[in-house]
Amino acid sequence: MRPVEHFIIVFIPAVVVAVLVDRRLPTLSFVGAVFVGSQFPDLIDKPLAHEFGLIPSGRVFMHSIPTAAPVWLVVAWYGWRTHRSRLSAAFIAGHASHILADNYRSLQGPDPSLPPDMLWPLMDAAPRPPVPYWAGPNSINLHLWTLFSATILTILAYIIVQDVRSHHESGW
Numbered sequence: 530m531r532p533v534e535h536f537i538i539v540f541i542p543a544v545v546v547a548v549l550v551d552r553r554l555p556t557l558s559f560v561g562a563v564f565v566g567s568q569f570p571d572l573i574d575k576p577l578a579h580e581f582g583l584i585p586s587g588r589v590f591m592h593s594i595p596t597a598a599p600v601w602l603v604v605a606w607y608g609w610r611t612h613r614s615r616l617s618a619a620f621i622a623g624h625a626s627h628i629l630a631d632n633y634r635s636l637q638g639p640d641p642s643l644p645p646d647m648l649w650p651l652m653d654a655a656p657r658p659p660v661p662y663w664a665g666p667n668s669i670n671l672h673l674w675t676l677f678s679a680t681i682l683t684i685l686a687y688i689i690v691q692d693v694r695s696h697h698e699s700g701w
Contacts, residue, residue, distance in 0.1 A: 530630050535567045539626040543619060562616045565685060566623020570597070570631075572682055576675040579661055579668075586657050589649035592628055596649075600624070611696055 543563050547555040555563075565572075570591040578587040590596050601621045608617020628647065629636065635644040645652035664671040 532568055532571065535571075535627050535630060536564055536623075538630050539563055539567050539623045543622060547615075558616055559619050562619035563623045565681070566620035567627050568681070569620075569624050570627045571674075572678040575661075575671070576678050579659075579664070579671050580675045585649075585654040586646065587661060588631060588646045588657070589654045591624075592631060592646055593649040594628070594647055595651055597624060597628060611692070 540560070540563055543559070544555055547553075547559060571587070573591040574584065574589065575587040577583045577590065578585065584590050591600070601624065604617045604620050605614075608614045608620075632644050632647055635642055644655060646655050660668065661671065
């Protein structure tokens with residue numbers, strides 16, 4: 530699934546819920562949390578698998594429930610601790626929707642099942658080609674995605690560090 534499709538799948542219902550609950554359009558922070566959550570598995574997994582060869586596939590690790598669930602717990606705890614539960618819920622909804630959207634074919638139909646990627650490392654990853662179909666000539670798209678991922682994750686890390694510092698200095 531393309532990045533914009535992952536975003537749209539969670540953005541539309543998130544906006545509808547936000548408008549119904551708050552009676553106003555969501556904040557830019559809320560939209561940002563939905564966006565980052567909806568892209569997060571690919572921001573982590575695609576470079577780790579295809580650029581650096583550290584994981585067996587671009588659909589394991591943050592695409593997997595056993596490794597995503599602890600991240601969701603930390604995000605939920607931090608959102609609760611900083612009185613931003615809606616932002617943490619927006620990120621978690623984006624992340625979870627990404628995993629479900631990538632696996633919807635296996636999860637529906639006459640014989641639904643959990644794909645092994647969703648349970649990695651408890652199960653072996655599904656075999657996939659070492660170079661993804663979208664890599665482009667000389668893997669240019671893959672290199673661009675890795676650069677995009679590094680940029681987004683660096684900005685995200687900076688925001689988180691600044692936020693933790695400000696909350697730590699104020700005594701939480």
